Amino acid sequence: MENGLKILEKLKKEIPQNEYDRYIKSLEFDQSSSRSDILVYNAPNILSAKWIKTKYAKKIAHLYEVESGINAEIIIGIKNNNNHNHNKIIPKRKQTQSESSTLLNPSFTFETFVTGESNELAFNVAKSVALNPGEHYNPLFIYGGVGLGKTHIMQAIGNYRLNENDKVIYNTFEQFMNRYITHIRSNTMDRFREYYRNCDILLIDDIQFISRKEQTQDEFFHTFNELHSLGKQIVITSDRPPKKIAGLVDRLKSRFEWGMLANINPPGLETKIAIIKKKAIMDGIRLDEEVVNYLASNLGINIREIEGTIIRLNAMSNLLRQPITLEFAKNAISDYMSEKKQNITIDDIIEIVSSELNIKPSDIKSKKRAKKIVEARRISIYLARNLTPNSMPQIAVYFGMKDHSAISHTMRKIEEIIAQDENLKVLIEELSNKIETFKSK
Ligand code: ADP
Ligand code: MG
Secondary structure, eight states: OTHHHHHHHHHHHHSOHHHIIIIITTOEEOTTTOBTTEEEEEESSHHHHHHHHHHHHHHHHHHHHHHHSOOOEEEEEEOOTTOTTOOOOOOOOOOOTTHHHHOOOTTOSSTTOOOOTTTHHHHHHHHHHHHSTTTSSSSEEEEEOTTSSHHHHHHHHHHHHHHTTOOEEEEEHHHHHHHHHHHHHTTOHHHHHHHHHTOSEEEEEOGGGGTTOHHHHHHHHHHHHHHHHTTOEEEEEESSOGGGSTTOOHHHHHHHHHSEEEEEOOOOHHHHHHHHHHHHHHTTOOOOHHHHHHHHHHSOSOHHHHHHHHHHHHHHHHHHTOOOOHHHHHHHHHHHHHTOOSOOOHHHHHHHHHHHHTOOHHHHTSOOOOHHHHHHHHHHHHHHHHHSOOOHHHHHHHTTOSSHHHHHHHHHHHHHHHHHOHHHHHHHHHHHHHHHHHHHO
C-alpha cells in the first residue's frame, strides 16, 4: 500500500494543477490505518475532506483499481493537527510473496471468509472449484451486489491455486479490456493471446462493464473458448446475472450459463455479527458484544463499509484514547453517518459569515437583493448545507425561503460560481475553517 501516495501522483496527472495544489497536495496518506483494500487519507478540514470525497474519491478508487486490481474503499478522514504522535495499533496483515506479481490480495482467502445463508452456495462452489479446477463448474459465474464478497471469493480461489503453483490470471474486466486495447494499438495481439492462453485459471472480475464493448467481447469470447476447451477453469463475477447484463452478446451469455451461476445475497443479521467479530479479531480490535450487535443492526449490508467503519472506530478510539464503548460507537457512527463532525449550527455560520463579510446578520436572513447581501446569503446557505446536519426544507425555513427547491437552486447556483471563481472558492474554504475552529474552541 505504498501505493496510496503513488495513486495521488497519478491523480495529479489527471486533474488541473490548481485543484491538485489546493486539495490533493495537502492530503496525507494514513499508511497505518490503510490496508490493501481500504485506503485512508486525511484532509486538513471537513470541507476539503468533503470536497475531496465527492470530487476525487471515485477517481482515486479507480486509479488504485487499475494499478492493483483491488476495488478498495477510500476513506477521507480529517487530520488531527495537535496529535501527531498517537499510536495507531492496527496490525498489518501479512503480505505474501505473490501480491505484486499476481495482484491478488493475500488476505482474501477461504479462511478469512465468513459464511452464512447468504453466501454459502457461492462459497462452497468456489471451494470445490479451487480443489478441482476445470472439472465440475466451468465457468463459475458469481454475482451479487456491491461489497458482498464476490472479489474476496474469487481471489480465494486464486490464492488457493497459486499455492498449488498454478499460473493464475486475475483481471478486472476493465484491465482485460485495457490490455486488449493496448495490444491492438501496438499491433502485438499475438502476445496478448499468448499471455491469456497460457494460464491455468482465469479470473475476470466485474464483467458487467462488458456492455456494448463489442470488439472486446469478441476477443473475450475467443479467449474463453480456447481456455474452456483446454479444460482450464474460468471464474467470472458480476453485479448481476448474465441475462441482465445489457449489451452482452448472446453467445457469451449462453457460455456463462453453461457452468454454474452462484448468487451472493445480502448478509442477514447473524452473518453480519459473525463478520464483524472476525474482522475485529483480525485487526486486533476489542469490541464488546453490545457494540458488535449495535453495529450489525445499524450498519448497512455492504461489508466493505462495515469494515471501514470498524477501522474508523478503532482509529478514533486510538486518537481520543477512549475505549470503544456502546456510547462511543453510537456517537462515532452518527457522526460518520451524517458526516458532520461538530455540532455547527446555522446561527454559528451566520455569525462568522456576517462578521467576516461585514454584513448585518439580520440582512443575511432578509430578502434584500443588494449584491453583497445576496452573495453572503448564498455562501451561508452553502455552508449550512455542508457543515450542518440540517435538511434542505429546514434550511429553507431558516432563511425564509419558499421551500427546499429554492435551496437546491441556490446550491446549484453557487456550485456553478465556485467552479468558475477561484477566489470565492478560497473564501468559502477560509470561512469554513473559521467556523470549524470557532466551534472546536
Ligand atoms: P464485492 O467484490 O462483492 O464488491 P468484496 O469481495 O470486495 O466485495 O468484499 C468487500 C470487503 O468485504 C472485502 O474486504 C471482503 O474481505 C469483505 N467481505 C465480504 N464478504 C465477506 C465475508 N463473508 N466474510 C469476510 N469478509 C467479507
Ligand atoms: Mg469486487
